[in-house]
Amino acid sequence: MKTAITMKKIITTLAGMLLAAVFSVSMAQNQPHVFINPGHGGHDSDDRNVVIPPFTQGDTLGFWESNSNLWKGFALQEILRKKGYKTSISRIKNTTADDLPLSTIVALSNSSGADVFYSIHSNASGHGEAYAVNFPMGFYRGYTNQPENPNSMLLLSKLAPYIIDNKSTVWSQDKYQEWGDWSFQPGWGTQGYGVLRGNRIAAILDEGSFHDYYPEAYRLLNHEYCWVEGFSFSLGADDYFGRLDLFGEGLVTGTIRDDRLLRTDIRTMIGADKRVPVNGALVRLLDSGGNVVDEYTTDNLRNGIYLFKYVAPGTYTVEVSHPDYFGKSAEVVVNANAKTYQNFDLKRQRNTPPEVVSYSPVWEEGDAPVRCNEPLKFEFNWDMDAESVEQAFTIDPPVEGTIQWEDANYRMTFTPNDAYQVDTRYTVTIGKSAKHGGGTEMVEDFVLQFDTQSRNHIYELAMFPREGSQMHYKSANVEFRTDSLIEAYDAFNYMHVIDKDGNEVGWNKRSLKFNEEGDDYGFLRFPLSKDLTVGEDYHVVVDVEMKDTMGLKLEAPIEYHFTAVDAAETIGSPAVVEPFEAATGFALAAGEGDTPVGTVKVTASSTKLFGSKSLQLAYEFAGQNEGDEMVIDAPASEEHFTRNDALVLHIFGDMSFNHFYARLTNEAGTDDRWVDLGVIDFVGWQRVVVDNLKDVLAADENYSFTGMKMVKNATKMGRKGTMRVDNLLKDHSTGVSETTLAGVTVGPNPAVDYVVASAGSFVTGMELINSAGQTVARNGSNFINVSGVTPGVYLVRVYTNGMTSTHKVMVAR
Numbered sequence: 001m002k003t004a005i006t007m008k009k010i011i012t013t014l015a016g017m018l019l020a021a022v023f024s025v026s027m028a029q030n031q032p033h034v035f036i037n038p039g040h041g042g043h044d045s046d047d048r049n050v051v052i053p054p055f056t057q058g059d060t061l062g063f064w065e066s067n068s069n070l071w072k073g074f075a076l077q078e079i080l081r082k083k084g085y086k087t088s089i090s091r092i093k094n095t096t097a098d099d100l101p102l103s104t105i106v107a108l109s110n111s112s113g114a115d116v117f118y119s120i121h122s123n124a125s126g127h128g129e130a131y132a133v134n135f136p137m138g139f140y141r142g143y144t145n146q147p148e149n150p151n152s153m154l155l156l157s158k159l160a161p162y163i164i165d166n167k168s169t170v171w172s173q174d175k176y177q178e179w180g181d182w183s184f185q186p187g188w189g190t191q192g193y194g195v196l197r198g199n200r201i202a203a204i205l206d207e208g209s210f211h212d213y214y215p216e217a218y219r220l221l222n223h224e225y226c227w228v229e230g231f232s233f234s235l236g237a238d239d240y241f242g243r244l245d246l247f248g249e250g251l252v253t254g255t256i257r258d259d260r261l262l263r264t265d266i267r268t269m270i271g272a273d274k275r276v277p278v279n280g281a282l283v284r285l286l287d288s289g290g291n292v293v294d295e296y297t298t299d300n301l302r303n304g305i306y307l308f309k310y311v312a313p314g315t316y317t318v319e320v321s322h323p324d325y326f327g328k329s330a331e332v333v334v335n336a337n338a339k340t341y342q343n344f345d346l347k348r349q350r351n352t353p354p355e356v357v358s359y360s361p362v363w364e365e366g367d368a369p370v371r372c373n374e375p376l377k378f379e380f381n382w383d384m385d386a387e388s389v390e391q392a393f394t395i396d397p398p399v400e401g402t403i404q405w406e407d408a409n410y411r412m413t414f415t416p417n418d419a420y421q422v423d424t425r426y427t428v429t430i431g432k433s434a435k436h437g438g439g440t441e442m443v444e445d446f447v448l449q450f451d452t453q454s455r456n457h458i459y460e461l462a463m464f465p466r467e468g469s470q471m472h473y474k475s476a477n478v479e480f481r482t483d484s485l486i487e488a489y490d491a492f493n494y495m496h497v498i499d500k501d502g503n504e505v506g507w508n509k510r511s512l513k514f515n516e517e518g519d520d521y522g523f524l525r526f527p528l529s530k531d532l533t534v535g536e537d538y539h540v541v542v543d544v545e546m547k548d549t550m551g552l553k554l555e556a557p558i559e560y561h562f563t564a565v566d567a568a569e570t571i572g573s574p575a576v577v578e579p580f581e582a583a584t585g586f587a588l589a590a591g592e593g594d595t596p597v598g599t600v601k602v603t604a605s606s607t608k609l610f611g612s613k614s615l616q617l618a619y620e621f622a623g624q625n626e627g628d629e630m631v632i633d634a635p636a637s638e639e640h641f642t643r644n645d646a647l648v649l650h651i652f653g654d655m656s657f658n659h660f661y662a663r664l665t666n667e668a669g670t671d672d673r674w675v676d677l678g679v680i681d682f683v684g685w686q687r688v689v690v691d692n693l694k695d696v697l698a699a700d701e702n703y704s705f706t707g708m709k710m711v712k713n714a715t716k717m718g719r720k721g722t723m724r725v726d727n728l729l730k731d732h733s734t735g736v737s738e739t740t741l742a743g744v745t746v747g748p749n750p751a752v753d754y755v756v757a758s759a760g761s762f763v764t765g766m767e768l769i770n771s772a773g774q775t776v777a778r779n780g781s782n783f784i785n786v787s788g789v790t791p792g793v794y795l796v797r798v799y800t801n802g803m804t805s806t807h808k809v810m811v812a813r
């Protein structure tokens with residue numbers, strides 16, 4: 001904001017400036033008087049700077065709207081004087097002091113005695129390089145078609161045709177938009193634009209083009225381009241004042257561009273602006289006698305603009321030459337007081353044949369094989385004719401792929417759609433029929449060869465859930481392991497859990513866990529965003545798009561079916577042998593030899609299935625030796641197991657693939673027995689049942705629970721991890737060895753009327769067996785009526801496809 005004091009000072013200085021600026025010719029009758037307002041000034045915050053190379057932010061030589069507005073204003077002043085007008089101008093310098101308040105400019109306009117007022121600007125979309133918006137628009141005061149001063153609307157309509165007929169630029173829409181400022185800025189009421197408000201003469205504001213459309217910003221750096229816009233204003237004034245026939249000279253102008261080379265310095269362009277403007281082209285204007293009338297060399301500011309001013313009417317030849325291009329000429333007709341546009345598209349002299357100057361992969365016999373999805377890249381010495389190169393391109397054995405061109409067709413990339421074959425020699429040829437942009441072919445074929453690696457896909461090492469598995473319904477995690485590191489950033493898009501109705505169960509993306517550089521294998525662990533429904537079937541799908549960090553994909557999609565269960569469900573009332581509520585007394589036993597095989601940190605964890613805690617075992621084996629054992633001693637349980645009992649332990653697995661055991665010790669402490677709890681091949685809680693201790697324990701002895709044991713597996717998995725155990729139970733053995741087949745389910749549980757079995761294959765029969773081992777009901781179908789049996793725990797045998805699956809069910813009333 002300017003203070004009142006400085007404003008006074010500016011007005012005083014301006015009075016003197018105006019005297020100097022106003023050109024007075026002899027006071028001829030009807031001499032029109034034009035007031036010129038080149039918008040903005042001073043390279044300040046209210047000016048408009050577009051930062052384009054080679055200029056940096058704030059460089060006053062770069063694009064500033066105040067610069068181009070002033071050049072347009074100077075041109076208009078010069079041309080109007082030649083045409084016999086009287087002129088006033090609001091600034092002749094580009095300093096902060098000359099950037100007058102708009103109300104001051106209006107006061108000067110009103111007191112100048114001028115007939116019309118032109119405020120000269122260019123426009124901005126505010127989106128810079130991202131938008132290709134370029135069209136002219138202008139404003140008078142009032143509503144559109146309801147101007148405060150009808151002469152203002154007339155003045156704008158007389159100017160518009162001479163602005164829109166600019167053929168040096170490329171418009172995004174071919175219409176000059178004429179607006180009343182109150183309609184354009186409806187939020188401002190009838191405030192309108194400051195230089196139009198209170199202006200008592202015919203007054204307009206013109207936004208000639210969009211200066212933040214970058215090709216236009218480069219043109220506006222050219223004084224002659226701005227000069228032509230000044231000439232267009234003069235034509236508008238001539239038309240308004242009925243003076244079009246009074247001036248006897250015209251002009252020739254245009255833009256010189258490469259005929260095909262694409263511009264790569266700007267992101268968004270329209271039409272011919274996509275091609276490179278030619279810097280340093282010599283343009284000569286020759287009269288009909290072949291005499292050079294004028295010459296112009298295009299500047300180095302990437303606009304290709306040339307101009308010949310004040311040319312007498314007649315027929316001329318415009319001749320363009322440049323050391324890198326074939327010359328070109330065109331005949332033009334110049335009319336009095338009119339613009340002649342003549343653009344040139346020059347053909348480059350590509351004076352050597354095209355060739356591949358660099359490429360990848362660079363491979364020689366004996367080199368390491370190439371990745372099976374390696375893109376093929378070629379760089380040429382010339383901009384290439386894409387079609388002829390693509391036709392000349394072959395790869396053997398054939399591979400489907402995508403070709404992309406970059407850098408104005410100097411660079412080509414072939415990306416295979418799927419991986420190359422493994423352990424294969426590929427031969428890639430660009431035949432010599434490939435042409436550069438000038439149409440010349442290569443001298444010889446270009447050939448490259450490479451061998452591929454022996455791996456072209458990512459492979460599943462393990463997954464949970466697997467086909468037919470059961471998964472604890474609450475806070476479930478899906479884990480997927482692969483032989484190489486998974487590209488994790490968008491992996492959640494390629495793995496899905498789907499319920500029985502086909503709806504996806506989402507991931508809790510904030511809690512994803514995935515492999516890091518240096519891990520032994522790839523993994524993703526995705527927590528589900530909500531709990532599953534007990535008893536319902538789900539499936540998990542991994543898309544082929546799942547990639548490793550080298551971009552190799554799965555060979556085929558993976559799909560596994562699983563069932564949600566409640567691992568805490570107990571049938572009957574088994575005795576709790578050990579609730580694992582505290583870690584007191586649990587510790588890693590000393591191993592054999594001097595070197596410990598690993599460490600286990602035993603703590604109480606709130607990730608539990610029963611009570612308030614579980615027992616957490618955070619272990620780390622020292623190495624990857626198969627069979628290394630770590631024993632965790634436990635306080636001896638008061639409750640005893642005999643060979644007639646079943647042992648139930650709830651285990652939170654970490655998919656270590658290590659073998660897990662429970663130790664039972666006789667009362668004398670002389671006999672340790674290991675109960676095999678199986679391989680930890682799951683994630684989350686599972687109820688692990690050893691139904692029959694008859695094969696493990698000695699007769700007539702009572703055994704306490706005294707510890708657990710973890711045995712390292714043969715793979716790289718399970719060297720370190722965290723597992724948990726909760727409630728160790730003692731149940732009555734059914735006396736029948738129980739084998740539960742994956743994929744066979746039995747329910748409901750507890751059952752009242754019927755028990756129904758479902759399996760992947762045909763169920764041929766079922767048997768209901770009581771705790772004494774007697775069959776109490778049977779049926780040759782997939783259901784069995786239990787309404788007549790005594791409530792209690794039963795075994796259900798399901799016969800399917802020659803196999804038998806046994807399940808424990810409670811019958812209740």
Ligand SMILES: [Zn+2]
Nearest residue numbers: 039065121122
């Ligand atoms: Zn402006």
